[in-house]
Amino acid sequence: MAAQTGRLHDAFQNQLVLNYLDLAESLASRYAARGRERSDLVQVAYLGLVKAARGFDEEKGESFPAYAAPTISGELKRFLRDRCWTVRPPRRIQDMRTQLLHTAPDLSQSLGRVPSAEELASELGVTPAEVREAQAAGSSMHPDSLDSPDPWGGPTMGEGLVSPDQPIEHLEELVCLNEAIQELDPDDREMLYRRYFREETQVELGRRFGISQMQVSRRLSRILVWLQRRLLDEDQASRSCPTAAKTSSTETASRAGSGVAAKVSPRRA
Numbered sequence: 106m107a108a109q110t111g112r113l114h115d116a117f118q119n120q121l122v123l124n125y126l127d128l129a130e131s132l133a134s135r136y137a138a139r140g141r142e143r144s145d146l147v148q149v150a151y152l153g154l155v156k157a158a159r160g161f162d163e164e165k166g167e168s169f170p171a172y173a174a175p176t177i178s179g180e181l182k183r184f185l186r187d188r189c190w191t192v193r194p195p196r197r198i199q200d201m202r203t204q205l206l207h208t209a210p211d212l213s214q215s216l217g218r219v220p221s222a223e224e225l226a227s228e229l230g231v232t233p234a235e236v237r238e239a240q241a242a243g244s245s246m247h248p249d250s251l252d253s254p255d256p257w258g259g260p261t262m263g264e265g266l267v268s269p270d271q272p273i274e275h276l277e278e279l280v281c282l283n284e285a286i287q288e289l290d291p292d293d294r295e296m297l298y299r300r301y302f303r304e305e306t307q308v309e310l311g312r313r314f315g316i317s318q319m320q321v322s323r324r325l326s327r328i329l330v331w332l333q334r335r336l337l338d339e340d341q342a343s344r345s346c347p348t349a350a351k352t353s354s355t356e357t358a359s360r361a362g363s364g365v366a367a368k369v370s371p372r373r374a
Contacts, residue, residue: 121158121169122151128170129154132177136185146181153180194242201239204229278336285335293328300325 129150137143157173186199208228212220222240226233252261286294296314299305305313307321314321 118155118158121161122154125154125170125173126151128173129177132174133181136181146184149180149184150177153177156180198239198242201229201231201235202242205236205239281336282332285332288335289328289331293324296321296324297328 130147133143133146133150136146153176154173157169157176160176161169161172182203186196205225209220209225212224212228216224220228222233222236226236229236254261286297289297292314296310299310299313300307307318307325310321311318316324
């Protein structure tokens with residue numbers, strides 16, 4: 106008897122799913138947009154339909170569509186929130202963007218024009234800055250490629266962002282170097298900054314720090330050797346800086362005073 110009851114229950118659930126496949130597909134189509142595969146949305150909606158069929162209890166209500174629709178919509182929203190962002194913004198920004206997508210068309214129709222950020226903010230009861238942040242978050246879902254061509258015939262975005270003095274192939278090294286510099290003492294960071302960014306001489310540094318020129322040279326050597334070892338240790342541990350400084354510690358120390366050893370200016374030190 107228990108086995109027969111179980112088979113009947115399974116048959117009932119299967120029939121519910123088969124009868125309301127169109128409901129799942131209809132709800133999935135509401136969330137279709139550029140960059141969202143409709144087939145993926147439909148599959149998620151089907152999973153939500155199966156979940157609703159398993160949780161439906163006739164004794165608590167006779168309308169299965171009324172019970173299934175929120176369940177399917179919840180699964181779709183969860184999928185979009187967790188899987189469809191290349192760069193995932195905070196939850197509040199995602200929710201506000203969804204509200205904007207529903208509010209903006211209605212407000213545009215009533216005003217007869219595209220509403221401003223201030224008008225949208227007043228309608229939603231938030232600040233204009235929050236509205237602009239939510240509007241800008243749309244690019245986090247489908248960011249433009251750095252290799253995308255300029256419609257006006259100019260260089261690509263990637264070429265425009267590259268500095269001639271700091272090629273993009275060395276970007277990873279610069280990030281690692283910046284992190285290592287932040288670990289230095291404040292005085293060491295200032296000396297490094299003034300020597301290799303402001304290009305002050307060792308004599309000027311000696312007067313500024315109240316030490317001799319020889320002490321400035323030794324201190325710069327110590328700083329550069331420490332940075333080199335720090336980057337090499339990180340390279341061996343995680344391979345995050347594959348082409349970090351390759352000169353020996355002795356060679357680095359011997360060139361510290363001339364400024365040759367630090368080709369990358371510690372601008373953020």
